[in-house]
Amino acid sequence: MPERLPTLDEQIAIYQREYRDLDPQVEKVxxxxxxxxxxxxxxxxxxxxxxxxxxPEWEVLKELVMAGSPYQLWPGTIAKRLGLTPAAMTxxxxxxxxxxxxxxxxxxxxxVRVIIGLTDTGREKWLEVMRKASVFEEELLxxxxxxxxxxxxxxxxxxxxxxxxxxxxxGGRLTDLD
Amino acid sequence: MPERLPTLDEQIAIYQREYRDLDPQVEKVxxxxxxxxxxxxxxxxxxxxxxxxxxPEWEVLKELVMAGSPYQLWPGTIAKRLGLTPAAMTxxxxxxxxxxxxxxxxxxxxxVRVIIGLTDTGREKWLEVMRKASVFEEELLxxxxxxxxxxxxxxxxxxxxxxxxxxxxxGGRLTDLD
DNA sequence: TGTGTAGTCTTTAGCATCGAACTTTAGCTT
DNA sequence: AAGCTAAAGTTCGATGCTAAAGACTACACA
Numbered sequence: 001m002p003e004r005l006p007t008l009d010e011q012i013a014i015y016q017r018e019y020r021d022l023d024p025q026v027e028k029v030x031x032x033x034x035x036x037x038x039x040x041x042x043x044x045x046x047x048x049x050x051x052x053x054x055x056p057e058w059e060v061l062k063e064l065v066m067a068g069s070p071y072q073l074w075p076g077t078i079a080k081r082l083g084l085t086p087a088a089m090t091x092x093x094x095x096x097x098x099x100x101x102x103x104x105x106x107x108x109x110x111x112v113r114v115i116i117g118l119t120d121t122g123r124e125k126w127l128e129v130m131r132k133a134s135v136f137e138e139e140l141l142x143x144x145x146x147x148x149x150x151x152x153x154x155x156x157x158x159x160x161x162x163x164x165x166x167x168x169x170x171g172g173r174l175t176d177l178d
Numbered sequence: 179m180p181e182r183l184p185t186l187d188e189q190i191a192i193y194q195r196e197y198r199d200l201d202p203q204v205e206k207v208x209x210x211x212x213x214x215x216x217x218x219x220x221x222x223x224x225x226x227x228x229x230x231x232x233x234p235e236w237e238v239l240k241e242l243v244m245a246g247s248p249y250q251l252w253p254g255t256i257a258k259r260l261g262l263t264p265a266a267m268t269x270x271x272x273x274x275x276x277x278x279x280x281x282x283x284x285x286x287x288x289x290v291r292v293i294i295g296l297t298d299t300g301r302e303k304w305l306e307v308m309r310k311a312s313v314f315e316e317e318l319l320x321x322x323x324x325x326x327x328x329x330x331x332x333x334x335x336x337x338x339x340x341x342x343x344x345x346x347x348x349g350g351r352l353t354d355l356d
Numbered sequence: 357t358g359t360g361t362a363g364t365c366t367t368t369a370g371c372a373t374c375g376a377a378c379t380t381t382a383g384c385t386t
Numbered sequence: 387a388a389g390c391t392a393a394a395g396t397t398c399g400a401t402g403c404t405a406a407a408g409a410c411t412a413c414a415c416a
Binding site: 001002003005006008011014015017018019021022023025026027028029030032033034035036037038039040042043065066067068072073074077081083115123126127130131134137138139140141142143144146148149150151152153155156157158159160162163164167 | 179180181183184186189192193195196197199200201203204205206207208210211212213214215216217218220221243244245246250251252255259261293301304305308309312315316317318319320321322324326327328329330331333334335336337338340341342345
Binding site: 056085087091092095110112113 | 406412
């Protein structure tokens with residue numbers, strides 16, 4: 001009974017025994033991506049915890065900063081980008097309000113809308129996380145030379161372009177399903 | 179008030195305005211990874227739904243197949259790999275039992291342990307998902323030549339090696355935190 | 357101007373997950 | 387052997403999420 005996580009190559013070898021037509025090259029890329037993201041999130045989670053933040057809160061802060069000055073978005077927009085229901089967004093904002101990370105004001109242009117804004121506290125928190133995160137990120141990439149880093153970024157960007165064009169708001173579809 | 183998701187490069191430009199010491203090359207890699215994983219999961223989720231599977235169930239099936247014949251693991255092992263608490267694992271297995279995707283038997287060698295096994299139904303489901311997923315994966319990578327795919331796989335593997343060595347069971351730490 | 361329709365956010369009920377306490381067993385230690 | 391410690395998995399209470407329904411607003415069209 002194996003305790004140890006199979007290496008990526010072991011995983012793919014087994015997958016190929018189960019499904020002969022599998023393309024090992026493609027599978028390697030896709031599974032490496034997914035494994036990396038899991039590990040990165042574990043690492044981020046640790047750093048967030050030391051700063052008294054949860055990962056849901058962090059996601060929202062990122063979106064608001066990413067929006068640029070004046071750091072405002074509608075709840076529905078954030079929800080769509082994060083793949084959440086509007087209901088979840090309502091409650092997340094509620095929680096973040098109690099910590100003064102964000103504000104919620106009525107939209108003067110449309111009374112059924114609401115504007116979520118980033119507070120200075122929220123912006124500060126974002127910065128603290130980034131400072132810690134960048135240490136981890138540098139460590140993660142330390143085995144890659146600068147040209148390799150650039151190349152990796154470029155290759156990933158090309159993948160991303162395809163999938164983001166196909167799912168503009170995460171609502172499109174890349175393949176026909178039925 | 180922006181509705182549109184900033185492109186990766188826009189995002190990084192804004193981040194740099196907020197945090198001047200940020201390394202754009204590193205940030206590009208890390209954020210592309212995270213964006214890609216989100217999109218991939220959306221796509222997988224769709225395909226799973228058409229096969230009557232949920233993503234939590236899919237995760238467990240993957241681990242059992244990955245273990246190789248005879249497709250058996252302890253609940254605690256699966257939980258650790260998926261980053262779940264043992265409690266969550268118990269309930270997941272309960273649900274999967276009702277669909278005959280897995281079995282739960284006492285471990286003959288240690289009466290406090292339990293063995294989760296993959297059923298033929300579960301193995302079939304895994305195969306169905308993989309067949310659909312490989313279509314999507316091929317489409318995702320279609321803009322990359324075969325050497326580029328190999329290169330991307332190799333670069334990602336090097337990152338993965340570093341982080342998996344540092345967090346052997348997702349319990350280690352890559353950076354000192356306090 | 358009135359009405360229908362679509363869209364935005366909130367409320368509610370049900371469910372999955374977490375953290376923590378608990379039960380049972382295995383393996384030491386003396 | 388007997389007791390101590392560590393480990394595995396289940397149970398329990400609390401929290402965040404989803405899906406669906408509801409309240410309200412804006413816009414199009416007659």
